Amino acid sequence: MERKEQLYEGKAKKVYATDDPQLIIVEYTDGAAAFHGRKKGTIAGKGSINNRVSNDLMRLLEKQGIPTHLVEQLSDRETVIRKAQMIPLKVIVRNVVAGSLSTRIGMPEGTRLKSPVLEYNYKDDALGDPMINRFHALALDLCAPEELATIERYAFRANDILRTRLQQLDIDLIDFKLEFGRLADGTIVLADEISPDTCRFWDTETGERLDMDRFRRDMGGAEDAYQEVLHRLLEE
Numbered sequence: 756m757e758r759k760e761q762l763y764e765g766k767a768k769k770v771y772a773t774d775d776p777q778l779i780i781v782e783y784t785d786g787a788a789a790f791h792g793r794k795k796g797t798i799a800g801k802g803s804i805n806n807r808v809s810n811d812l813m814r815l816l817e818k819q820g821i822p823t824h825l826v827e828q829l830s831d832r833e834t835v836i837r838k839a840q841m842i843p844l845k846v847i848v849r850n851v852v853a854g855s856l857s858t859r860i861g862m863p864e865g866t867r868l869k870s871p872v873l874e875y876n877y878k879d880d881a882l883g884d885p886m887i888n889r890f891h892a893l894a895l896d897l898c899a900p901e902e903l904a905t906i907e908r909y910a911f912r913a914n915d916i917l918r919t920r921l922q923q924l925d926i927d928l929i930d931f932k933l934e935f936g937r938l939a940d941g942t943i944v945l946a947d948e949i950s951p952d953t954c955r956f957w958d959t960e961t962g963e964r965l966d967m968d969r970f971r972r973d974m975g976g977a978e979d980a981y982q983e984v985l986h987r988l989l990e991e
């Protein structure tokens with residue numbers, strides 16, 4: 756599969772056309788951004804790690820019945836994916852209080868939730884991705900009610916599958932963000948990525964953070980943390 760013209764360049768990814776109008780190639784870069792692009796930097800090796808971590812986790816979900824955009828990994832940093840019309844929602848699932856939920860409800864990070872929480876953010880850079888609920892999503896016609904029901908089912912199922920898998924690697928899945936798209940035939944697929952950029956991963960024993968928070972919060976050691984996740988996942 757050959758790379759054609761560049762279609763898009765984001766904070767951590769570039770997207771290219773291919774000969775096949777239904778397929779595109781995503782290239783993961785080392786670019787890191789936080790706080791709606793106000794903080795920018797790089798994490799050496801991140802692109803290659805996220806490409807491999809995300810593909811591994813997407814394959815696992817696919818095997819367990821969640822359709823994804825993944826087609827095949829092309830190289831260290833490149834993957835062929837199905838082109839999907841993106842639904843402008845960030846779907847966040849939380850098992851433990853952290854990040855913006857901690858600030859919002861005034862509970863300390865690390866407080867375990869009695870049951871998983873699903874949140875939506877409306878994807879709009881200019882507005883700073885405001886939090887909305889399912890009624891807003893439907894009223895704004897961001898997707899059809901059946902599509903939203905499918906998204907919610909997939910999000911909770913993904914949480915169960917990922918938690919179980921990561922537990923085996925002594926990683927606690929605190930929370931994560933998913934994005935979904937619609938294929939030409941209307942199928943809802945899990946899109947974007949699942950990686951230390953989009954999940955909070957805490958070491959089960961030490962509580963050490965193995966994710967993007969190391970960059971967001973200037974904790975240092977982001978490169979090593981990303982390597983550690985890849986290592987536990989693929990080189991057991």
Ligand code: 5GP
Nearest residue numbers: 847853854855856930931932952953954955
């Ligand atoms: P929070 O709302 O606490 O900032 O984020 C909750 C979870 O969703 C975290 O795992 C975080 O990594 C992920 N997340 C939320 N928004 C974004 C985003 O815009 N980009 C990325 N990479 N992850 C996000």
